[in-house]
Amino acid sequence: MAHRPLAGRTVVDLTTALAGPYATLLLAGLGARVIKVENPATGGDPARGNAPYLGAEGLSLTRQHTDDMSVSMLLRGRNKRGITLNLKHPAGREVFADLVRAADVVVENYSAGVTGRLGIDYAFARAANPRIVYTSISGFGAQGGPGSGKAMDTIVQALSGIMMTAGAPGEPPVRFGLPVADLLAPLYAVIGTLAAVVQADATGEGQHVDVSMLGALTSLVACEPFDAFEEIGLPLRTGTTVPRLAPFGIFEAADGWFALCAPVDSFAHGVLAALGRPELTRDERFADRDGRVTHAAELHALIGEWSAERPLTEVLATLTRHGVPAAPVRGPAEAVRDPLVRDRGEVVPLAHPRYDRAGELYGTGVPIVFSAAETALDEPAPALGEHNAEIYGDLLGYDAERLAALAADGVI
Known part of the structure; x- marks a missing residue:
């Protein structure tokens, strides 16, 4: 003591x-x-x-x-x-x-x-x-x-x-x-x-x-500017994804769920490379942050379609190899151990x-x-x-x- x-x-x-x-x-x-x-x-x-x-x-x-x-x-x-x-x-x-x-x-x-x-x-x-x-x-x-x-x-x-x-x-x-x-x-x-x-x-x-x-x-709650979001037309509730930070959210693999957080250009371009679509890094919809926010639904749909066909281990290994922050969604019993x-x-x-x-x-x-x-x-x-x-x-x-x-x- x-x-x-x-x-x-x-x-x-x-x-x-x-x-x-x-x-x-x-x-x-x-x-x-x-x-x-x-x-x-x-x-x-x-x-x-x-x-x-x-x-x-x-x-x-x-x-x-x-x-x-x-x-x-x-x-x-x-x-x-x-x-x-x-x-x-x-x-x-x-x-x-x-x-x-x-x-x-x-x-x-x-x-x-x-x-x-x-x-x-x-x-x-x-x-x-x-x-x-x-x-x-x-x-x-x-x-x-x-x-x-x-x-x-x-x-x-x-x-x-x-x-x-x-x-x-x-x-x-x-x-x-x-x-x-x-x-x-x-x-x-x-x-x-x-x-x-x-x-x-x-x-x-x-x-x-x-x-x-x-x-x-x-x-x-006041640490996040929800009132500002509302005033400029951003939805306060966005479900499993966060469009203003796209690509960002929870996605489903063939055998489990994972979290992905890639709001900056380097991470987002890593996501596109992991998807096998490196050419999209030059696409005006996805090349910079403002474009990704505007086209968040399209980007998140691409990720969801790609991950749904692959086992979780493959999804995470591929994202990690391309420098993308990603992790499995664990239950409490597993997490505390x-x-x-x-x-x-x-x-x-x-x-x-x-x-x-x-x-x-x-x-x-x-x-x-x-x-x-x-x-x-x-x-x-x-x-x-x-x-x-x-x-x-x-x-x-x-x-x-x-x-x-x-x-x-x-x-x-």
Whole structure:
């Protein structure tokens, strides 16, 4: 741990589901001590009840044994210390204040207004520890908004405009299969948290870091000038190809699909050579970029007709030989087993606390490689309240009598 970038930092993790736990997972992978706080009265993070489960007999759709663990928790709970604390209990706020005094960061992803009603908001945390960095991840911002309601990934995708950037004209909106809003907001939350920690080190003052799922995703939609496309008559939704970058898109070979990206002259001319039509590099329709954009449908049709008659291996070998960026379209199971990403620790095996790698599952690693530090997600997810004695006793100094009283009163 001494060689991990965030070694010595402590994070109090009040998050549940995906967006918040992914942020704290990254902080844990960077070496922070992340203390996952779960409510003993509700059975903890709802993700503990997500199917499928992993246990002694491998994967199952329903829980077969008491020590089966949700794959969601196996993935998101790694390298975290698990404690129980009922923040709705009157004594819970006092315990939370002690945790804040021992911490550098608090991360929460409650709906807007909940931390205020519980009495554990930034103002409360700051009173306990002025250096605390208090990060909120929410659907629409920590203050919410008129009619903002509950934020789920699909709701945020719908509001962000991203659903109308995929698919073809006239098709229904396309929901991204990856919960992109739930996974994007945590990245900005981690960036903001670390920036605030650096500032707190310099000034002695913490602050509130406020990240919204809608704002994070919509900001990326705004990275592409879709409004400009619309104004000049370019379609926002172009299906499997991108005419303004032609040749560019997804094409079908005789036995599979491949991606091809050749917007510049050298790549595009390589495509024409691969098709056995080098003379077309002098054709005004395809010689330069503007011509290819104007005649994108013709160019993409030529590629599709050529590739449909050939096996995928031949198509890719021919394109590669002519210097064209191309790759097979892989499924998730194949992609996460690629030795390249596994060797770099960007994808790592998932372990059950008792049954090691039963099921041969893989989960996210920390996709950052440092030259003078290490990262790791090498400890299994905790059982509910597994580290109560370690955190409350060793870190906060609570004696056995106090711990017993807190447990008896339903505080922990």
